[in-house]
Amino acid sequence: MISVSGVRKSFGAATVLNGVDLEIRQGEVVSVLGSSGSGKSTLIRCINGLEKIDAGKITVDNFDVSKPRELSEARKRSGTVFQLFNLYPHMTAVQNVALAPVEVLKVPRKQAEAEARELLKSVGLSDRADAYPSQLSGGQRQRVGICRALAMKPSYLLLDEVTSALDPEMTSEVLSILAKLAKGGTTMVFVTHEIEFARSISTRIAFLDKGTLIADLPTEEFFSDKGMALPRVAQFLSKMRKD
Amino acid sequence: MRYGDFTPFDIVLLLQGLGVSLALFVSTTLIGLVIGTAWAVIRFYRVPVLAQIVAFIAELLKNSPVLVQLFLVFFGLPAFLKINVTPTEAAVITLSGNSAAFIYVIAVSAIESVGRDQIEAARVFGLTRWQILRRVIAPQAAAFAIGPLTGLLVNQLQVTSLISVIGVMDLTKVGNILNLRTLKPFIVWTAVGALYYLTAKLVAYAGGRFEKRLRAHTAWRGL
Ligand SMILES: Nc1ncnc2c1ncn2[C@@H]1O[C@H](COP(=O)(O)OP(=O)(O)OP(=O)(O)O)[C@@H](O)[C@H]1O
Numbered sequence: 319m320i321s322v323s324g325v326r327k328s329f330g331a332a333t334v335l336n337g338v339d340l341e342i343r344q345g346e347v348v349s350v351l352g353s354s355g356s357g358k359s360t361l362i363r364c365i366n367g368l369e370k371i372d373a374g375k376i377t378v379d380n381f382d383v384s385k386p387r388e389l390s391e392a393r394k395r396s397g398t399v400f401q402l403f404n405l406y407p408h409m410t411a412v413q414n415v416a417l418a419p420v421e422v423l424k425v426p427r428k429q430a431e432a433e434a435r436e437l438l439k440s441v442g443l444s445d446r447a448d449a450y451p452s453q454l455s456g457g458q459r460q461r462v463g464i465c466r467a468l469a470m471k472p473s474y475l476l477l478d479e480v481t482s483a484l485d486p487e488m489t490s491e492v493l494s495i496l497a498k499l500a501k502g503g504t505t506m507v508f509v510t511h512e513i514e515f516a517r518s519i520s521t522r523i524a525f526l527d528k529g530t531l532i533a534d535l536p537t538e539e540f541f542s543d544k545g546m547a548l549p550r551v552a553q554f555l556s557k558m559r560k561d
Numbered sequence: 562m563r564y565g566d567f568t569p570f571d572i573v574l575l576l577q578g579l580g581v582s583l584a585l586f587v588s589t590t591l592i593g594l595v596i597g598t599a600w601a602v603i604r605f606y607r608v609p610v611l612a613q614i615v616a617f618i619a620e621l622l623k624n625s626p627v628l629v630q631l632f633l634v635f636f637g638l639p640a641f642l643k644i645n646v647t648p649t650e651a652a653v654i655t656l657s658g659n660s661a662a663f664i665y666v667i668a669v670s671a672i673e674s675v676g677r678d679q680i681e682a683a684r685v686f687g688l689t690r691w692q693i694l695r696r697v698i699a700p701q702a703a704a705f706a707i708g709p710l711t712g713l714l715v716n717q718l719q720v721t722s723l724i725s726v727i728g729v730m731d732l733t734k735v736g737n738i739l740n741l742r743t744l745k746p747f748i749v750w751t752a753v754g755a756l757y758y759l760t761a762k763l764v765a766y767a768g769g770r771f772e773k774r775l776r777a778h779t780a781w782r783g784l
């Protein structure tokens with residue numbers, strides 16, 4: 319379980335997370351929605367320990383990410399997929415995927431690379447496995463990014479707008495892989511602007527508004543009158559649908 | 562044969578001088594690489610106090626003439642600290658420090674050229690600082706640095722000629738001696754210059770080869 323409780327985070331004078339509580343249990347797919355600047359990325363970055371929180375507590379399977387000794391255990395349990403892929407440009411797709419298993423989990427290189435190839439095959443990249451990121455399309459890069467996270471066999475996947483740098487065709491390429499993962503029972507925290515997709519794969523929707531979680535509802539309820547009763551949510555959804 | 566004539570032995574002398582110059586160049590480059598890179602890593606991790614000290618030393622070394630530094634080491638150390646240094650020691654100390662300062666500058670910008678976002682990715686996947694440095698930063702920084710580094714080394718090779726003034730028997734010093742004996746400066750200095758030129762070309766060629774290798778494996782071509 320990922321547990322976020324009473325989390326506050328400010329950058330200078332700007333409060334970005336203002337007491338956020340959220341729990342993600344094994345098997346859930348939780349989409350985090352909210353307008354730009356509401357703190358979604360910051361929330362993800364606090365969960366994977368890239369940002370230090372000012373108050374509150376975040377644990378991943380009971381490992382406290384604020385404690386340096388526990389952070390590495392917490393990080394082994396969650397895998398992050400980034401908006402801009404963040405691949406290592408000097409490594410091939412296979413090397414990108416195999417790096418952390420070799421270095422962190424001490425898997426023998428041969429085995430790690432064989433597993434990496436299997437993963438890349440599962441996302442339709444078997445023929446691009448030895449290409450460098452600069453030789454891949456955006457959609458292909460993001461699929462490598464997903465494989466890189468999956469290679470660590472994480473209990474949780476954290477995804478921050480993983481398709482927003484992609485054109486529609488590449489987006490659907492990547493989303494179909496995520497849908498398959500969701501169906502397979504992968505636990506995900508999914509930050510996105512793809513409302514319809516979020517609706518189709520999520521078990522729950524969390525809505526952030528200026529650093530406060532103003533809704534945390536099962537998907538059905540969020541998209542029903544109950545969600546619409548919240549003015550900020552209704553406003554957000556109608557605006558997103560227009561775009 | 563008159564005293565002022567060239568003899569075949571002069572060629573041996575010149576080559577010996579070249580050997581001394583090369584030995585100094587290679588050893589001070591290696592020492593400079595180790596120290597300069599270490600300084601850059603200290604700076605990259607913002608190690609408190611040390612990072613400031615390193616930046617200060619590098620500033621001093623970069624902005625003062627090598628010749629002055631050489632005199633300071635060769636004459637200054639014995640005078641003030643009562644430490645005796647041989648000409649060779651003084652040359653090694655001075656040139657190593659000078660190379661370190663300039664390699665530091667190149668290494669800092671090379672490390673900074675590596676995208677933050679990949680470093681964050683590596684952190685998130687649990688790699689330690691050392692693993693990130695070795696696997697993610699170093700290969701890319703090396704590919705970035707090799708061009709400017711080759712340029713610097715070609716220059717540092719010429720700078721070694723300064724040490725002849727404190728009596729190290731390098732190529733320039735041998736040239737000086739031959740010149741005084743034969744009184745044929747045009748021939749002597751042309752020969753000496755040609756030897757420096759060829760060596761510099763060799764350094765540049767090696768650097769270019771190495772650069773190709775580093776970049777081919779990175780498939781990262783810059784702009
Ligand atoms: N490192 C930082 N330093 C200062 N301010 C920051 C930093 N990171 C984020 N912020 C600010 O925090 C606020 C929330 O940013 P965040 O990236 O979490 O929003 P978001 O919900 O992900 O937005 P988007 O949908 O545009 O990605 C923004 O106002 C942003 O300017």
Ligand SMILES: [Mg+2]
Pocket residue numbers: 358359360478479
């Ligand atoms: Mg964001």
